[in-house]
Amino acid sequence: MDHIFTISKKPSRTLNPYKQNIFNKLEKSILCAVSSRNVISFSTESNIEECNSLYWSSNVYVADLNNPWQVHKVLGNSSPVTVLQWDFTGDLLLVADESGCVKMYRAKDNILNDWVLISQTLLQGEHILAAAFFHSGKKICLNSDKKDSPSYIDKFQHVKFACSVKQFGGRPANGALLLTTTGMLAAVLLPQATSQSPMIVATESLGPTRIFVKTADICYGKNGHFLIAVSSGDPAMPIQCYKVSVKKEDEKCTIKSQSLLSFFLFGAPKEAMMDQLRKEKNCTVSHIKWIMREDADSLVVTASSQKMSCLQVWELREKAVPVHKSLMGNSETPQFYNTVLWQYQCHFQYNNKVTSLATSKLSLLNNISNGYVVVTFADNSIHCLYRDTLKQIAYTTLSVVPRYLDEPNSKYQKVSTNIASIDMSWLGNVLLCVDSDDSLHLFKLPPQIESSAPLSVPYCTTILEYCLMSGFDWLDFLLVLRPGMLDAICDRLTESFNRQPPSVQQFFYVQYLCIKTSLYRLSFQGLSKANDLTQYLMLHSISTAFKSLLRPSEMNSHEKSPADSLASVIAEGQSDVDKALTLMHLEAKEFTVETTTLQSLQQLIQWVADLALNLLVKFSDSRPAAGKAYELLRDVKALNMLREMLVLIRIWGLLRPACLPVFIKSDTNLDVLALVFKLLSRLVQNVNEPDDALIDECCLLPSQVQIQLLQPSNNRPVLASPHLAQQILPLQLEFNNEPECLASNSDSNAGQTVDSIRHLYLGKTPRVIKQCVRCGSSAGMVQATRTAAIRAWDQRWLRSCQCGGLWRMQVFSA
Template sequence: MDHIFSISKKPSKSLNPYKQTIFNKLEKSVLCSVSSTNVIAFCTESNIEECNSLFWSSNVYVADLNTPWQVHKILANSSPVTVLQWDYTGELLLVGDESGSAKIYKTKDYLWNEWSLVLQTNLQGEHILAAAFFHSGKRICLNLEKKENTSYIEKFQHVKFACSVKQFGGRPASGALLLTTTGMLAAVLLPQPTCQVPMIMTTESLGPSRIFVKTADICYGKNGHFLLAVSSGDPSMPIQCYKVSVKKEDAKCIIKSQSLLSFFLVEAPKEASMDQVVKEKNCTVSHIKWIMREDADSLVVTASSKKMSCLQVWELREKALPVHKAFASDTPQFFNTVLWQYQCHFQYNSQVTSLATNKLSLLNTLSSGYVVVTFADNSIHCLFRDTLKPIVYTTLSTMPRYVDEPNAKYQKISTTISSIDMSWLGNVLVCVDSDDSLHLFKLPPQMDSTSPLSVPYCTTILEYSLISGFDWLDLLLVLRPNMLDPICDRFTESFNRQPPAVQQFYYFQFLCIKTSLHRLGFQGQQRANDLTHFMMLHSISTAFKSLLRPSEMNSHEKSPADSLANVISEGQCDVDKALMHLEAKEFTVETATLQSLQQLIQWVADLALELLARLPDAPRAPSGAGASATTASKTYDLLRDVKALNMLREMLVLIRIWGLLRPACLPVFIKSDASLDVLPLIFRLLSRLVQNVSEPDDALIDECCLLPSQVQIQFLQPATNRVVLGSPQLFQQILPLQCLHEWTNSWII
């Protein structure tokens, strides 16, 4: 569990140290939650932006895991925040507080520093304790029996899983289920953006009568219901479980709650030493977590005091019980029933401060994944979730180190870990301490915790991210430098074995993953730039071709885009002769639309000029690569990618046609000879290059050498010059990295 970074708030220099010490010792509500897009949401009771202020407010911040020092405040709440919950897509963030207010926020135009309030509801006089968004019914797991299969369709299976609430036509509804400390349930359905139906909310009691709930957790059942585990905090009282279902009927919701089997912690065997834990002063059931987020049948429960803590795992199992002899026949008879059974325990001589389990189970079994627990002595323990045996252990250093001044100028404050959360792929652990500092730790591999990170495992996780749509940044942060090229090669080979339809569907996401891998390597920056330019070119090509419409739909078997591709494949070097083989009416676009595309047209022309200017200095491709070199090549080069070059030629033909309709949309060139027509020249040179990308002829190289003297070439800016955590410099730093919120580091570029 390597400590990757610590992000602290700016030190206060004007406040009275005595007042600051008192404020830091107060009990705070500190939470953190990581989304499926690797955005961290955390709440503190101090203002990170104004470090010299001690005015109380419960502030909710968000930060991208790739730039954790840049935080943005979403909300300054008047009541302590008790719930931070992301939805499955990572777009919606639910914030609940002690006063019963529930708010759902969403990013505006996909900018994480601009958030808008989607919904707000208030449960008057209630204290929101737990919440969960409705399940969408989508669940993808790795098929263990076909783990070595090359086909994504066989390797990853869509597990049958019902959505939480169905709308008309069986579509999943969007909303959330809330639980309060008085045992009240509230279901909230978000209004649909396409209709004028308002928000729908309904409430119901969890049990036959209202009960006091101190800690609870919610997971999803495979039939669309919710499973709730609750405790009053008293270790001598039972851990109660409920099955809750939400249905939408017309313009209202109906909540049904059914009591399930319960169990007592004191029923554990003597080796769990629960009697000794319960006798401790102020012993409470502090945390409850379902062992899996979806379709769980096991619970991990913590009973802790200031001196001792005990974690227990209980599992629902089917057990055969004998029928009483008064009702049985001569032969012994048994009937099967489901009971909670004690599985294992873990003891530690300190108080539990936070508990986390995996959000996803890639193998759909209890044997994969782990439990992470933190204690008041700042120790972090990673345990097998089915046996609670230790996997790895570390301790958070509590001494702050500020960047701009020495440690001696600041008072050393005793801090403890307040909240933890795992990333969705289970590769990193996010911690927030009582001093509002963010910490990031590496976690062992989820599917095989006993072995170090391997190339096959990382490739499988990247493939899972490709299929499921989850962000893979947390995996990039734990890779070793010598793993990048083997992972990239294995991932590319696996993708190229997929059927054409599968490749086409996931192609753009595949390029994004491959670009991020190249961006981590010192020798891969140019490859990352080329792939970024190719993705931009691919997007522009898709946008341009979407504007084309056949003149007569019934009389054409091929679309205009197909006709253009056929003309390009013939190898014509003269752009004007290529136009003669196309139907002019099919490529006609409104002049107003053409003018709005001028900047994209200019970018395409600049890219073509830059590639041709790079050709004389480009290294020769290895023998045998030839025209088959595509994005699958290990050392990707845009100059060797026949698909990209032909795409450029297609765009130049479109630009030539559209220039006849609207000359103002043509790209602008600064030429040494005013009579030079640049577009036909570029098209001719690219056409000759496509014929032999591995070894261009000397005449072509000579013409490319003369090109900068004929026309001014605007070189495109590199796309990788960013200040981010996932960069080659990360491997050269002494971990953990330490910096301040809203402070940019010069050592990560």
């Protein structure tokens, strides 16, 4: 469990008096949660931006895990925050407090530092204790019987799982289930995005009578119901379980709660241990967690006092009970009846008080409880335990070094710092901690499935393939990889992907390129390959967008579409672009596009031509003798795609000459498009051993035409970079202050700012742009020419950057 970083706020010379007085009362108000998109949210008891403030406040912040020092304040709450919860997609953030206020936030236009309130509900006089978003019914697991299968379809299975609430047509509803300390349930149903109907709120009692609940946890049943385990905090009282169903009927919502079996902690066979704990003063049931979030039948419960703690695992099992002889009648054969009972499984004991508890969020293997229980104690020790046996896998201690120790004569007041809350990433690779001093800490965790062995290449490939199929973000997995295994993982992932059927490859191709690019970015040797893959991803996207504008003629009797006919002509190896046009024999209608649309795409057309020129110029340096390999130049598929785009641009230039790329030439009669197409066609014929005449012609290109260099990514300071492996961990970081140790040596901010999506120049210091939080690419916020084609292009990158990272709005002062 390596400690990756610690992020602290600026040291303050004044101590907030509320910290010592009410921290014990409000220990639940310091929380943290990690979304499926690896966006972290955490609540603090002070304002990070105003370190010297003497006023208490409960604030919620969000940040991307790749640069967690760049935090954004979502809200400042007057009541202590008691629940922080993300939905399955990572889009919605639920914030609830002890005054009964429930708020749901969404990032406006997918901008990470701009959040809007989409719903608000007030449960007057209720202290909200737990919450869970409705399940969407989608669940993908690794098939343990076919985990070595080369096919993704066989290797990963869609598990039958019912959604929590169904709408018209069986679609899953969006909303959340809430539980308060008085035993009240509340269901909040959000309206559909296209609907004007109001939000629906329903309430119901958890049991026949209202009960006091101190700690609780909610999980999902496979039939669409919820399972809730609650405790009053008294270890002498039973741990009660309930089955809760939420249904939507017309414009109303109903909640049904059914009591299930309960059990007593003191019913465990370890009587000596429990007797000792029973004698302790102030012994309470402090935490309850379902072992699995989906279809769980096991609970881990903590009973702790100031001096000692005990974790117990209880499992719901079916047991055959013999029938008494007096009830068997005349039958002489033994008879049994099956019943369901809670059975004690194992325990873990420690001589300190439990402060927080977390379990794995995903079960990668279906119906198999693989994963961990991570527990922290008052001495700041962190224990990683097996979920089923509670045997210790890893152990570490959070050593908090106060910032003021560097100044021997300082007047800083020292306070004790304890871990307040922890949460695991969805893939279970890292553990996020927030302490009582509002600092963040990140730790590596052992592999989820192969915990007894170090990371292996087959295991890493399987996890990345799971992310490819399920759509989960893989950033937390990048933080635990060793640099020496990156090439082997990339090779194995490529080999595995190429064995998939064409339909599977086509569907997951963009995501596959994003994963490979992120892997290459983790090493200095792979940065050139990452840049090539980024350019190829953009070329692939432009090709898809351009071909989608082609429409087959109504009178055309050919079976091939215009795009297929274009590809077949390119495959013939014609090196003359004008002869390629005559060989196509297609009707003009099939390639006719409105002139306004063509003009709006001019910047994309210009980028394609610039890419072709840049590749040919670099070709002379890419020979094996030079020792440099440009992967894009060796990719015949990419070169043919580029040739297709040049032919298409040639055709569109006849319809709208103004849409053609602009070149600064030494000879006004030089046809640059024809020359580039000819050179690319000769290159495709033999990419590994080109003739010397082709190399000489490529060397002459800079003297014939001015070549606009393509600007690489910004390479802004991020965790998932080759610099992390060179640092001494843990990194000591500060909120809203970029670390110099992770910064690139090259000044990528010099010169003009280029829109990485529309490929326009935004100026040297544009006032407002949006930047990717991972690769640092920039994009303009001002709307461009609004044709249907350019709107579709912008929508392609609205949710995230081409690397998969989220956008962050950047405002520069004049």
